[in-house]
Amino acid sequence: MSxxxxxxxxxxxxxxxxxxxxxxxxxxxxxFADFAYRxxxxxxITPMFEDVGVFNRGIGEHSEVAKKEMYVFADRGExxxxxxxxxxxxxxxxxxxxxxxxPWKAWYVTPAFRYERPQAGRYRQxxxxxxxxxxxEDPAIDVEVITLAWRFFEAIGLRSIRLLINSMGHDECRAxxxxxxxxxxATDPSLLCDEHQKAWSHNPLRVLDCKKAPCIDVTxxxxxxxxHLCDECREHFAAVLAGLTSLGVEAxxxxxxxxxxxxxxxxxxxxVADALDGAQNAIGGGGRYDKLAEQLGGKPxxxxxFGTGIERLLLTRAxxxxxxxxLLNRTLDxxxxxxxxxxxxxxxxxxxxxxxxxCDRAYDQRSMKSQMKVxxxxxxxxxxxxxxxxxxxxxxxxxxxxxxxxxxxQQKASRDDLVAAIANLLTK
RNA sequence: GUGGGCGUAGCUCAGUUGGUUAGAGCGCCAGGUUGUGGUCCUGGAGGCCGCGGGUUCGACCCCCGUCGCUCACCCCA
Numbered sequence: 417m418s419x420x421x422x423x424x425x426x427x428x429x430x431x432x433x434x435x436x437x438x439x440x441x442x443x444x445x446x447x448f449a450d451f452a453y454r455x456x457x458x459x460x461i462t463p464m465f466e467d468v469g470v471f472n473r474g475i476g477e478h479s480e481v482a483k484k485e486m487y488v489f490a491d492r493g494e495x496x497x498x499x500x501x502x503x504x505x506x507x508x509x510x511x512x513x514x515x516x517x518x519p520w521k522a523w524y525v526t527p528a529f530r531y532e533r534p535q536a537g538r539y540r541q542x543x544x545x546x547x548x549x550x551x552x553e554d555p556a557i558d559v560e561v562i563t564l565a566w567r568f569f570e571a572i573g574l575r576s577i578r579l580l581i582n583s584m585g586h587d588e589c590r591a592x593x594x595x596x597x598x599x600x601x602a603t604d605p606s607l608l609c610d611e612h613q614k615a616w617s618h619n620p621l622r623v624l625d626c627k628k629a630p631c632i633d634v635t636x637x638x639x640x641x642x643x644h645l646c647d648e649c650r651e652h653f654a655a656v657l658a659g660l661t662s663l664g665v666e667a668x669x670x671x672x673x674x675x676x677x678x679x680x681x682x683x684x685x686x687x688v689a690d691a692l693d694g695a696q697n698a699i700g701g702g703g704r705y706d707k708l709a710e711q712l713g714g715k716p717x718x719x720x721x722f723g724t725g726i727e728r729l730l731l732t733r734a735x736x737x738x739x740x741x742x743l744l745n746r747t748l749d750x751x752x753x754x755x756x757x758x759x760x761x762x763x764x765x766x767x768x769x770x771x772x773x774x775c776d777r778a779y780d781q782r783s784m785k786s787q788m789k790v791x792x793x794x795x796x797x798x799x800x801x802x803x804x805x806x807x808x809x810x811x812x813x814x815x816x817x818x819x820x821x822x823x824x825x826q827q828k829a830s831r832d833d834l835v836a837a838i839a840n841l842l843t844k
Numbered sequence: 845g846u847g848g849g850c851g852u853a854g855c856u857c858a859g860u861u862g863g864u865u866a867g868a869g870c871g872c873c874a875g876g877u878u879g880u881g882g883u884c885c886u887g888g889a890g891g892c893c894g895c896g897g898g899u900u901c902g903a904c905c906c907c908c909g910u911c912g913c914u915c916a917c918c919c920c921a
Contacts, residue, residue, distance in 0.1 A: 425912080425913095428912080428913090479919095480918080480919045480920075481919080481920075484845080484918095484919095485919080485920085501920095502920095502921085528921070530919095530920075530921090532845095532918090532919075532920080533845080533846090533916095533917095533918095534913095534914085535914080535915060535916065535917095536914085536915070536916090537921080538919090538920070538921080539921090542921055543921085544921060611918085675920090676919070676920055695916085695917085695918090695919080695920085696920080696921080698920070698921065699921070700921070701920095701921080723921070724921070725920095725921030726921085727921075728921055729921090753880080753881095755879065783874090783875095783879095784879055784880060784881095785875090785879090785880070785881075786873085786874085786881095787880090787881090788880050788881040788882090789881055789882085790881085791880095791881060792881040792882055793881085793882090799880085799881080801879080801880070803879050803880095804879080805879080813880090815880075815881090817881070817882085820882080822880080825880095826880090
């Protein structure tokens with residue numbers, strides 16, 4: 417499709433989101449923004465590309481995402497950048513750069529880019545909503561971030577969500593655990609699945625996450641991370657779990673939960689949707705990253721965040737319900753039908769819109785029948801009819817498009833009282 | 845990166861063992877006498893049958909390539 421006569425389409429793995437589907441996006445974003453506001457987070461807008469080092473140092477050079485999924489490019493000044501593959505690293509980079517007063521609580525909505533083969537629920541450009549809180553290691557903030565996510569999923573009506581939680585410990589207790597785990601795996605690597613028989617020593621934690629029976633069998637007889645935390649990490653984790661319990665947030669302890677980015681310490685969590693099957697059922701996740709600010713050149717500052725994928729939220733919604741998500745109810749109030757040439761419509765919609773009424777009109781001087789059809793399809797509750805009669809009398813006919821009774825459906829209003837009359841109808 | 849399925853009107857799809865003017869439903873547009881939508885009726889516009897090459901008297905149909913879509917593996921939102 418590169419010849420000059422063909423047209424263009426969206427790049428592989430990307431999608432245009434148009435109405436009415438975009439109404440669901442608006443619902444999610446607006447609801448999330450409202451939650452963030454109520455929890456004390458302010459919006460942070462950061463560049464969609466960063467020095468590639470921000471992501472390499474942040475999510476880990478050896479993670480799958482950094483190794484083969486980043487969109488890396490050099491600009492004309494030979495600076496090497498990458499399109500952001502996730503939200504957290506950029507926010508922490510901005511934190512380090514500007515050093516806002518702590519605790520600093522920021523939320524974001526952003527595209528995220530990963531170069532991989534698209535499939536159901538996985539795209540080269542997807543979109544995430546998230547929050548980050550930096551500058552405190554109080555388990556109360558862990559509880560708050562997780563609870564925000566939990567309540568958000570409730571608010572948008574999702575039913576099949578489970579929360580899995582684990583603690584990765586801090587550098588030292590995790591390193592100690594990894595060597596114990598490595599020792600356990602080394603006793604007989606041939607018992608592992610085909611893939612991990614070779615790869616186990618590179619990153620033993622990944623074996624914990626393996627879904628294949630042989631690995632599950634071996635690891636279930638081995639050491640689990642929560643049992644090997646140092647006293648401080650153990651107490652921190654216990655406080656998080658107790659806090660969640662006190663709020664009625666049901667977390668399932670999952671010692672196998674190992675997330676994809678290297679920056680996580682202590683609390684890690686993931687939300688899975690049982691309504692989605694198989695490999696793409698993670699709809700959100702996050703955790704604590706107490707070393708990340710330092711790795712990006714800042715002062716040691718603890719932080720915790722959460723991110724969720726808009727596309728997967730909507731897939732989950734679709735799997736759970738036939739009804740599209742419509743929390744904003746963005747429908748037109750009024751549609752103006754003007755058969756006198758259109759100039760009256762021009763003035764009327766301006767008056768109504770200035771008064772806060774959502775309205776639209778027909779164009780191109782189409783017939784009344786045609787304009788009425790458009791009015792019907794617009795979803796507007798009321799049609800305003802202006803023909804030669806109304807023009808002469810200085811009136812407008814107000815028609816209820818939900819009514820099928822011609823007599824009861826219509827009433828007249830004078831031009832001067834129109835805005836007030838409509839306002840009155842809309843408050844009923 | 846690897847593998848499977850699929851590319852015919854804006855959308856969802858038919859298209860007989862290759863045979864000449866490529867169809868349906870929905871959507872869109874216009875009508876169904878004098879200013880009224882949602883139902884119904886009539887008519888209309890709209891397709892280099894993804895693209896390129898090959899086989900053939902003849903290709904939407906068969907073969908090859910290519911691009912794209914889709915599903916799966918790895919991993920993730």
